[in-house]
Amino acid sequence: MTQIVKMQGLNKHFGELHVLKEIDLSVEPGEVVVIIGASGSGKSTLIRCVNGLEEYQSGQLLVDKENLLPKGASQKGLATIRKQVGMVFQQFNLFPHLTVKKNIMLAPTKVKEVSDTDAARLADRLLDRVGIATQANKYPSQLSGGQQQRVAIARALAMDPRLMLFDEPTSALDPEMIGEVLDVMRELAKEGMTMMVVTHEMGFAREVADRVIYIHEGRIVEEGKPEAVFDNPQHERTQAFLARVLKH
């Protein structure tokens, strides 16, 4: 099967700082890959390379057969990739000047030139799917954090992506709202969505991930099935990291 994401020897620098080092990583269709690691290890940077929000300096990155070149990736290639790749951010990044429904309709109408009526119908269907059909005409600021993040997921799904990127989607949420967002993600995974998820929710990772990747200082030091990584980590860095996070 052809991979949706294929990184080979990818290196990324922020000026002097070498943030990603020789990353080799492939993601198969339907796979859920969870990326874990300490703060500052490069998790966000890694998934932000996948939709070109970050440039990289050397190596190779193929996303859905499009070649995302380092520095100066062609705008056309980028646009093609971004249509296929949805992203959910830690801070939701909903558009505060648009209603929930308009947030979801924006990209289909602007990018795919879907008609307003079709986009509205699509928005209703997606809001129903993430369990907030009744909030369609509210503004983001009128919703709880958990609801906002579910809208953000619906907004990304509206482009019918082949791959979804999640960057700590529950880290900005009050504890009682984490569950509702993870439920939506679990549901997505079950339906066969390909996902790359950065999270500190180890329970979710263990249950939903097909593969867990541990990053330390910009390098993949361990990867494998969740049981293998969580129960029998090989690298001492991984052991130390897990000992720290699993205690909480």
Place this chain on the structure above:
Amino acid sequence: MESTFQFDWQAAINSIPFLLKGIPYTLLISFGGLAIGFALGILFGLLSINKRWFMRWPATAYIEIFRGTPILVQVLFIFYGLPDLLGGPIDPLTAGIAAIALNSGAYISEVVRGGVQSIDRGQTEAGLSLGLSRTQTFWSIVWPQAFRRMIPPLGNQAIVSIKDTSLFSVIGVGELVRQGQVYIANTFTAFEVYFVVALMYLCITLSLSVGLRMLERRGVANI
């Protein structure tokens, strides 16, 4: 010397019809100039945050020059200086509108820059990640939010520019102050006439303030 001054209400009232003739000029110079200034402000404000230096540099130069010199000098330069260059006279109304446009444009550029930069990067990233182009992301996501934040400083600039037009009496545009001066030359009722002139400015600026506050309340309710 004992002052026996008495405010002459009749003189004040009598001056009103003559002074009112200046208001259309005051409004035309203010709002005509501000409309062009707004266009200049968007253009140069956006250029001033461009990544490329050769786009940024002219914008910065324009902003610094017109913020750093007095508007009185600017209008004198346009009205008395430019004709030498152009080889023909400029009418005072055009000179006044041009001065307000160029001057307010520099300040509005800064308002635009500040407004756009105040919008979180995450908004742009969200737009791009959905497949919108940079242009689409800017005009449908960043600009509407930035514009709402720009309303109070834009209102402030409008008030400043309206008051600035009073300086243009020096080039002989028949605006409010000029009308006052002409009237006083015949009646010698400076106190009363300037009092009425001041009231007229206040009426214009206050109605603008109230209007903007209403607009702001409606716009911000959604954010």
